[in-house]
Amino acid sequence: MNVDKRILTTLTALGALLIVLSLVAIPFKGTDAEPAASGEAQQGGGGGGGGGADAVSIKGFKYAPPQATVKAGSKVTFTNDDGAPHTATDTATGAFDTGTLNRGQSKAVTLQQPGTINYVCELHPFMKGTLTVE
Amino acid sequence: MTDDLTNSDRLWILGAFATLAVGAVHTQQFISDVGNAPTIAELFLLNGIGAGAIVIALTIPKLRLLAAIGGIGLSMGALISLAIARFGDNGIFDYKEPELLRGPVVIAILAEMTAVGLLYAYVVSDRDDASSSSA
Numbered sequence: 001m002n003v004d005k006r007i008l009t010t011l012t013a014l015g016a017l018l019i020v021l022s023l024v025a026i027p028f029k030g031t032d033a034e035p036a037a038s039g040e041a042q043q044g045g046g047g048g049g050g051g052g053a054d055a056v057s058i059k060g061f062k063y064a065p066p067q068a069t070v071k072a073g074s075k076v077t078f079t080n081d082d083g084a085p086h087t088a089t090d091t092a093t094g095a096f097d098t099g100t101l102n103r104g105q106s107k108a109v110t111l112q113q114p115g116t117i118n119y120v121c122e123l124h125p126f127m128k129g130t131l132t133v134e
Numbered sequence: 135m136t137d138d139l140t141n142s143d144r145l146w147i148l149g150a151f152a153t154l155a156v157g158a159v160h161t162q163q164f165i166s167d168v169g170n171a172p173t174i175a176e177l178f179l180l181n182g183i184g185a186g187a188i189v190i191a192l193t194i195p196k197l198r199l200l201a202a203i204g205g206i207g208l209s210m211g212a213l214i215s216l217a218i219a220r221f222g223d224n225g226i227f228d229y230k231e232p233e234l235l236r237g238p239v240v241i242a243i244l245a246e247m248t249a250v251g252l253l254y255a256y257v258v259s260d261r262d263d264a265s266s267s268s269a
Contacts, residue, residue: 002138003147008193011150015189018154022161022182029169061170083167085232100232123230126172 055079056129058086058101058121063129072114072133079106087122088129097122142259146202149252150192153205155245156212157185163238173227177215184208199260202253209246209253216243 054074057064059081070076078088080101088109089097095117096109111117111133121127139147161182169175185208191201216239219231231239 003143004139007147011147011154011193012190014154015150015186015193018157018161018186018189019183022157022164022179022186025161025165025169025182026179028165029175061168083163083236083238102233123225123232124171124228126228 056088057081058088058127061086061121061124061127063088063127066128067130067132069132069134070111072112073110075108075110076131077106077108080104085123086127088119089122090117090119091122092118142256142263145252145256145259146192146198149202149205149249149256150189152245152249152252153185153192153208154189156209156242156249157182157189159238159242159245160185160212163242167238168229171227171229174229177227181208181212199257202256202260205253206250206257209249212242213246213250 054068054070054076056068056076056078058078061082061084068076078098078101080086080103083103085100085102087098087100088107095111095113096119098107098109100123101107111131114133117131117133119129119131160178164175164178164182168178184204188201188205188208191197192205194201215226216231216234218226219229220234222230225231233239234243
């Protein structure tokens with residue numbers, strides 16, 4: 001049991017570094033994934049009027065924006081900017097379901113009926129969003 | 135430098151590096167991915183801190199056996215949690231992992247299995263050494 005001191009020192013230093021990095025990481029969790037404030041969904045290019053394309057980003061296990069208002073008949077595009085797969089699913093009325101979106105994948109859904117739609121990620125149900133269709 | 139290392143030493147040293155990899159991938163995922171997932175974020179953070187503490191404890195001869203058992207528990211816990219997230223109907227803490235072939239998941243599984251194997255082999259070898267020296 002005569003282990004070289006350099007091995008012991010290296011392991012101790014790496015272990016301590018891992019602890020420090022983990023603690024330092026706490027305030028930085030999700031700092032590059034802050035969702036936009038509630039409000040209008042981001043306008044995508046090429047849209048316009050009632051049929052315009054609106055966008056909801058999925059990042060940091062949140063929908064951005066979490067609440068959005070769109071016009072009836074418009075398309076809403078959900079894009080997964082997270083490393084983890086997600087869905088955007090209206091589990092209450094079944095108005096839409098993007099299916100599983102992996103990193104970088106998008107799915108556009110068309111919302112026809114005015115009203116409020118609460119949707120979740122089926123894989124991570126703590127993720128919630130609301131679309132108000134006018 | 136390592137000429138006088140016993141097989142037992144090699145096992146815990148390699149197990150320590152594997153445990154470092156387990157903690158590092160969990161800390162990285164905490165920062166880049168799951169930091170906003172309730173409960174899961176805290177568990178990933180605790181895994182990173184716990185892995186660091188176990189590696190330090192492994193370097194201390196009097197704590198080595200206990201640390202090795204702790205390292206096995208840490209990695210086994212992570213593997214079991216991942217299995218529940220993948221195959222459980224409701225995932226774990228509202229977290230489902232539908233894809234095991236994502237890069238970080240693959241790295242985590244490999245590191246955890248390696249850590250469990252090496253540290254378990256160390257525990258067995260340490261027990262054999264203890265029983266042969268007392269005979």
